[in-house]
Amino acid sequence: MSAMLSNEKWEAVIGLEVHVQLATKSKAFSASAVQYGAAPNSLTDPTVLALPGSLPVFNEEGLRLAMRLGLALGCTIAKHSRFARKHYFYPDQPAGYQISQYDEPICAGGSVPILEDGVRKEIALTRIHLENDAGKNNHAGARSLVDLNRAGVALCEVVSEPVLRSATEAADYMRSLRQIVRFLGVSEGDMEKGHLRCDANVSIRPRGREAFGTRTELKNINSFKFVQQAIEHEIARQIRALEAGETIVQETRLWDADAGRSRSMRGKEEALDYRYFPDPDLPPLEVSDATIEQIRSELPELPLDARARLIALGLAAADAEQLSSERRLLAYYDATLASLGKSNAKLAANWVSGALLAELGRLGKSIGDSPLEPARLAGLLKLIADDTISGKIAKGILARMMESPDEAKDIVEREGLGQITDSSALEAIVDELLDNNPKQVQGYREGNQKLLGFFVGQVMKATGGKANPKMVNQLLRARLDT
Amino acid sequence: MSRVTEEEIRSLGELSRLALSDSEVETLKRDLESILEHMDALAEVDTTGVQPMTHVLGTIGHLRSDEVCESLAVEEVFAASPERTEDCFDVPAILPPGSNK
Amino acid sequence: MSELLSLSASEQARRIAEKTVSATELCDAYLARIDANDADLGSYLRVDHEGARAQAHAVDAAVCAGDSVGPLAGVPIALKDLLVTESLETTAGSKILEGWVPPYEGSVVRKLRSAGAVILGKLNLDEFAMGSSNEHSAFRPCKNPWDLGRVPGGSSGGSAAAVSASLCAMSLGTDTGGSIRQPASFCGLVGLKPTYGRVSRHGLIAYASSFDQIGPLATCAEDAALMLEVIAGGDILDATCSTEPVPAYQAACKRDVKGLVIGIAKEMEGEDVDTAVSAAVAAAIAELESAGAEVRRISLPHTRYSLPTYYLLATAEASSNLARFDGVRYGKRKGNEEALQNMYEKTRGAGFGAEVKTRIMLGTFALRAGYYDAYYKKAQQVRTLIADDFRKAFAEVDVIASPTAPTTAFPFGAKKTPIDMYKADVFTLSCNLAGLPGLSMNCGFDDSGMPIGLQLLAAPMQEETLLQCAAAYQRQTDWHTRRPNFGGQP
Structure with missing residues (x-):
C-alpha cells in the first residue's frame, strides 16, 4: 500500500475528543433515570424535554466523577468553572442548546498513560469538561423519530493534545482511557452502550516539519476497531491527496463502518455559529481545596501503576497486565496476596488468573461476586506452597470451595487429601x-x-x-x- | 449609519430559525438599525479591567444530589406533541450527513 | 358588587380564618365580577371557575373542621400566564404555546396552593413578557381600568389591571426590566420585584434568565408582604434561588421610617419626566421626610447606560431561552411536510409575534461570532459597573426613590417604534441589571386622573425596607385606597 511506504515521508498528527458517559443514576441537570435500552421517551422530565419554565440544576455526582477522573490523570482542577450554552437547532437537542463547559472547564492539563512496546508513555491532555448528552434520532425514510431518553445524560469530554502519531497509538489511548474510567468507577465504559464515543482530529505533515497540516475531524468512531480503521484510512487518504498535488479541506467527516470509509459532512452545517454564552441558570461551580484533597485521597491505584508494581513482584508482564486490567480483579489478587505473602506472588497470579477465573466463568459469575473469598483461596494456595497438596488436588478442592464455605485445610484433613510425603x-x-x-x-x-x-x-x-x-x-x- | 444589511437580516433569521416575509425583513432592518444606534452608547464606557457580570449578585448556586425521581408518563410526554410515531417525536427527516438539501 | 371585594387580601384572609366570610362566597363574588366585566377589560386569558371553586370549598371544609389553614387560605388571586400551572393551560401570551397544558407545577404555584390560595385564572401579558404596554399579547389587548383607552402597562398588564379592577384580590406578575413595577404604576398599585434569587424561577417561562423574578401586585404594602412571605425562599429546582431565611415581611410593614435615609439620584430625574409625575414623586418623598426619613442626593453615573445594556443582555438570553419553541415536543407546528429547516422556520415564524421576533433577532445578533465581545461582553462589563454604582450608593442610603416611569399610562398605539416603547422602562431597568429589589406604589394622579408611581429600590435582600417605607407612606396617605370607576366601584 502506497500509504505505508509514504509513512516514512509523512507523519500523522492526531488529537482525540472522547465523550465519556458518567456513571450517575440520574441525568446531569434533572432527576429522571439514566438507563440503557428503556422504552422510547420513558425516561424524561420537564427539564429533559425542555418544557417551558423548567430549569437545570447540576448533579453533584457528575462533578465528583469528573474531578475524580481529572485528579487520577494529573489534571489541574479548576476551583471555579462554569457552564455555557452551545446553540444549535436539532430535534435531539430539546432546549435548542447543549449545556457544556466552554471557556472555563473543570479540568486542565494532565495525561493518559499508554504502553508502547511495554514502556509507559504519557499522552498529554488539553482539558476535561462537563456537558449533557443529546437524544437519539432514528431515521425512517422521509421522517426522523426522536427518543429523548438519553438527552441530558451527564458526560465529560476528554480532549487530548494533538500528540498522537498513529492510528494504533490512538486506539491504545482509547483503550487505556476506557480501562481507567472503569477502574475509577467514573463510567461503566461499556462501548456497546456508547459510554465512550470518539471524535478524532487528523492531519499529516512531512516528517521533521513543525507546522501542522490542515486537519479534518472524524466523527462517529465508537469502537477501538473503528478508531484504528478510520484514522488509518484518513491518514492514507490525506497522503494520497497531498501526493497527488491536492489540498486537504478542513471539514468534518463521518466514518461509515459498513463501507469502511469516511464521507464529508460538508454542506450540511455551513452556517454553524454556536453563540456560546455563560448559562445564566447555572451559577459557577465552586470547588474548595478540601473537596479536591478529599477526592484525591480516595483515588485508587491506576492500571499501569499496578502493572509496574506486579512486575516488580516478579510476575510476568502478561500476568501483571491481566491482573491490573480490572479494578476488582486487582483487588482480589491483592487481597489474596495479603493473606498469602508476597513470596508467593507468582503462585497467586497463576491461580487467580487461571483456575479461579475459569471456575467463575463456568459458574457465570464475575470476580466481584466470587463465592470463594481471597483469604480462603490463600489458604488453599498455602497448602500448595508447603507441598501439602499437589496442584491437581488443589484444583479439585478449589472447585468444591466455590460451593461451600469450608477452608481448604479442613477439606484436606477431613478427606485425607494431603500429599504422601512419608x-x-x-x-x-x-x-x-x-x-x-x-x-x-x-x-x-x-x-x-x-x-x-x-x-x-x-x-x-x-x-x-x-x-x-x-x-x-x-x-x-x-x-x-x- | 446603515450597518445592518438585508442579507444580514436574512442570515440572522436563518440562524434564529425564523421565516421572515419581505416586509418583515424591511421592518426588522429598520428597527434593528435604530436599536443598535442606541447600543452604540456603550462604546463610550471605559470597561478596561472590568469583570463581565455573568451571574447577578455573585449567586452561589447549589447542586442536586444524584437521586432519581419518577419520569413523566409517556402519555404526559406526548400530550402536547404535534406528531407522534411509536412513542417517538416524529419530525421531518434530519438530512443524512453529507447530503445537501 | 360585593363589599367584600374592596377589602384588602390580608383582611379577607383574616375573615375567612375567623369564619365571618366563607372562601366560597368570596370566590363566587370575584368570579361573578369577572364574568360580568372582564370582557371590557381583557385582563384574564383564562378563568378557572371549576378549579377555583374546588379550592375555595376545600378551604371552607378545612376551616370548618378546625384544621390549620395556610396564610392565604381562601384568598382569590390570579397569575400572569407566564407561570406554569399543572393541568391549567399556560400560553405565555403566545400563539406558539396556545393550548399547552403543563404536566407539572411551578414551584411558586405549588407554594401558593399549599398556602391555601384560590387561583381564579391566568392573566394577560405581552407575549413572553416582551413589552411595556400589553399591546404585544398575541390574544387580545388588556386595557387600563382607569381609562379603557389607555394601556395598563406591561408586561404584567393583566396582573395589574385585574387587581386594580377588583377582579382578584392580588396577583403575581414577573419583572425582567420593570414588568411588575411599571404596570403597578400605570394602574395605581403596589408592585414588588424581589431581589434576584429571592423567589424561585422554576415554572416561570423564561424571558431573560438572569433578570426574571416573580413578584406580587396588590393594593397595599401589607398584602404584598403577605404574598412575598409565601412565595419567597429556597428551591432545589432553581440553582439560582437563595436559601437565605425569609424575614417576616408583614412585621416590617409596622415599622416607621424614622432615620431611614432616602437617596435621590440625579440620573433618575430629568426633562423626559412628565411634570405631574415629577411633582407627585417629589411630594411623596417630602411625605416620607415628614415621617422622619432623611433625604440625600446621590449619583449612579452608569445607570444612564441601562437601556442599551439591558436590551443587549436580555435579548441575548431571550434568543437562547426561546430556542426550545421548535414545534417538536409541544406547541403549534407548521410545515410538517417540508424539510426540517423549513418546519423550524415556519413554526417559529408563524408562532412568534413581531416584538418577540425583533428581540430574538437582536439577541442572536449580539451573540454572533465576532460580535460577542463588542456587544454581549461589553454589556456584561457595563452591568458590573451599574451594580457597583448601586453598591456604593447603598453604603450611604437605605432606599433610592425615583419615578417608576417617566409618564403615566399612555394611549394605545402611542409608542410607534421599539425604542420609544423601550424608553418607558428607563427607570426600572437598572434594578434588574443589579439584581436589586424594587417596589412601585401609587403616589397620586395626573390631570387626566391616571395614577403616578413612586419607585423605591433597596440593597439586595432588603425587601423589608421597601415594604416598611411603602406601608409607612400608605398610613399617611390615601392614594392607594382609590379605585377606578370600572364595572361599578366596589
Whole structure:
C-alpha cells in the first residue's frame, strides 16, 4: 500500500475528543433515570424535554466523577468553572442548546498513560469538561423519530493534545482511557452502550516539519476497531491527496463502518455559529481545596501503576497486565496476596488468573461476586506452597470451595487429601510397582528414559494423586538407576 | 449609519430559525438599525479591567444530589406533541450527513 | 358588587380564618365580577371557575373542621400566564404555546396552593413578557381600568389591571426590566420585584434568565408582604434561588421610617419626566421626610447606560431561552411536510409575534461570532459597573426613590417604534441589571386622573425596607385606597 511506504515521508498528527458517559443514576441537570435500552421517551422530565419554565440544576455526582477522573490523570482542577450554552437547532437537542463547559472547564492539563512496546508513555491532555448528552434520532425514510431518553445524560469530554502519531497509538489511548474510567468507577465504559464515543482530529505533515497540516475531524468512531480503521484510512487518504498535488479541506467527516470509509459532512452545517454564552441558570461551580484533597485521597491505584508494581513482584508482564486490567480483579489478587505473602506472588497470579477465573466463568459469575473469598483461596494456595497438596488436588478442592464455605485445610484433613510425603509409605508402593512391571523396568534400564513418566503416572494413580511428585521422582530414580 | 444589511437580516433569521416575509425583513432592518444606534452608547464606557457580570449578585448556586425521581408518563410526554410515531417525536427527516438539501 | 371585594387580601384572609366570610362566597363574588366585566377589560386569558371553586370549598371544609389553614387560605388571586400551572393551560401570551397544558407545577404555584390560595385564572401579558404596554399579547389587548383607552402597562398588564379592577384580590406578575413595577404604576398599585434569587424561577417561562423574578401586585404594602412571605425562599429546582431565611415581611410593614435615609439620584430625574409625575414623586418623598426619613442626593453615573445594556443582555438570553419553541415536543407546528429547516422556520415564524421576533433577532445578533465581545461582553462589563454604582450608593442610603416611569399610562398605539416603547422602562431597568429589589406604589394622579408611581429600590435582600417605607407612606396617605370607576366601584 502506497500509504505505508509514504509513512516514512509523512507523519500523522492526531488529537482525540472522547465523550465519556458518567456513571450517575440520574441525568446531569434533572432527576429522571439514566438507563440503557428503556422504552422510547420513558425516561424524561420537564427539564429533559425542555418544557417551558423548567430549569437545570447540576448533579453533584457528575462533578465528583469528573474531578475524580481529572485528579487520577494529573489534571489541574479548576476551583471555579462554569457552564455555557452551545446553540444549535436539532430535534435531539430539546432546549435548542447543549449545556457544556466552554471557556472555563473543570479540568486542565494532565495525561493518559499508554504502553508502547511495554514502556509507559504519557499522552498529554488539553482539558476535561462537563456537558449533557443529546437524544437519539432514528431515521425512517422521509421522517426522523426522536427518543429523548438519553438527552441530558451527564458526560465529560476528554480532549487530548494533538500528540498522537498513529492510528494504533490512538486506539491504545482509547483503550487505556476506557480501562481507567472503569477502574475509577467514573463510567461503566461499556462501548456497546456508547459510554465512550470518539471524535478524532487528523492531519499529516512531512516528517521533521513543525507546522501542522490542515486537519479534518472524524466523527462517529465508537469502537477501538473503528478508531484504528478510520484514522488509518484518513491518514492514507490525506497522503494520497497531498501526493497527488491536492489540498486537504478542513471539514468534518463521518466514518461509515459498513463501507469502511469516511464521507464529508460538508454542506450540511455551513452556517454553524454556536453563540456560546455563560448559562445564566447555572451559577459557577465552586470547588474548595478540601473537596479536591478529599477526592484525591480516595483515588485508587491506576492500571499501569499496578502493572509496574506486579512486575516488580516478579510476575510476568502478561500476568501483571491481566491482573491490573480490572479494578476488582486487582483487588482480589491483592487481597489474596495479603493473606498469602508476597513470596508467593507468582503462585497467586497463576491461580487467580487461571483456575479461579475459569471456575467463575463456568459458574457465570464475575470476580466481584466470587463465592470463594481471597483469604480462603490463600489458604488453599498455602497448602500448595508447603507441598501439602499437589496442584491437581488443589484444583479439585478449589472447585468444591466455590460451593461451600469450608477452608481448604479442613477439606484436606477431613478427606485425607494431603500429599504422601512419608517416604517409607511411598517406597512400598514403588517397590510393588517395579516388581509387577519387570518389562518396563528392563526397558528403562536399556535406555528408554521416557518410561520414567509411566512409573510416575502409575504411582500417582495408586496414591490417588496424593504422592508428592518430586519425591516420587527421586525414589524411582534411586531404585531404577542402581 | 446603515450597518445592518438585508442579507444580514436574512442570515440572522436563518440562524434564529425564523421565516421572515419581505416586509418583515424591511421592518426588522429598520428597527434593528435604530436599536443598535442606541447600543452604540456603550462604546463610550471605559470597561478596561472590568469583570463581565455573568451571574447577578455573585449567586452561589447549589447542586442536586444524584437521586432519581419518577419520569413523566409517556402519555404526559406526548400530550402536547404535534406528531407522534411509536412513542417517538416524529419530525421531518434530519438530512443524512453529507447530503445537501 | 360585593363589599367584600374592596377589602384588602390580608383582611379577607383574616375573615375567612375567623369564619365571618366563607372562601366560597368570596370566590363566587370575584368570579361573578369577572364574568360580568372582564370582557371590557381583557385582563384574564383564562378563568378557572371549576378549579377555583374546588379550592375555595376545600378551604371552607378545612376551616370548618378546625384544621390549620395556610396564610392565604381562601384568598382569590390570579397569575400572569407566564407561570406554569399543572393541568391549567399556560400560553405565555403566545400563539406558539396556545393550548399547552403543563404536566407539572411551578414551584411558586405549588407554594401558593399549599398556602391555601384560590387561583381564579391566568392573566394577560405581552407575549413572553416582551413589552411595556400589553399591546404585544398575541390574544387580545388588556386595557387600563382607569381609562379603557389607555394601556395598563406591561408586561404584567393583566396582573395589574385585574387587581386594580377588583377582579382578584392580588396577583403575581414577573419583572425582567420593570414588568411588575411599571404596570403597578400605570394602574395605581403596589408592585414588588424581589431581589434576584429571592423567589424561585422554576415554572416561570423564561424571558431573560438572569433578570426574571416573580413578584406580587396588590393594593397595599401589607398584602404584598403577605404574598412575598409565601412565595419567597429556597428551591432545589432553581440553582439560582437563595436559601437565605425569609424575614417576616408583614412585621416590617409596622415599622416607621424614622432615620431611614432616602437617596435621590440625579440620573433618575430629568426633562423626559412628565411634570405631574415629577411633582407627585417629589411630594411623596417630602411625605416620607415628614415621617422622619432623611433625604440625600446621590449619583449612579452608569445607570444612564441601562437601556442599551439591558436590551443587549436580555435579548441575548431571550434568543437562547426561546430556542426550545421548535414545534417538536409541544406547541403549534407548521410545515410538517417540508424539510426540517423549513418546519423550524415556519413554526417559529408563524408562532412568534413581531416584538418577540425583533428581540430574538437582536439577541442572536449580539451573540454572533465576532460580535460577542463588542456587544454581549461589553454589556456584561457595563452591568458590573451599574451594580457597583448601586453598591456604593447603598453604603450611604437605605432606599433610592425615583419615578417608576417617566409618564403615566399612555394611549394605545402611542409608542410607534421599539425604542420609544423601550424608553418607558428607563427607570426600572437598572434594578434588574443589579439584581436589586424594587417596589412601585401609587403616589397620586395626573390631570387626566391616571395614577403616578413612586419607585423605591433597596440593597439586595432588603425587601423589608421597601415594604416598611411603602406601608409607612400608605398610613399617611390615601392614594392607594382609590379605585377606578370600572364595572361599578366596589
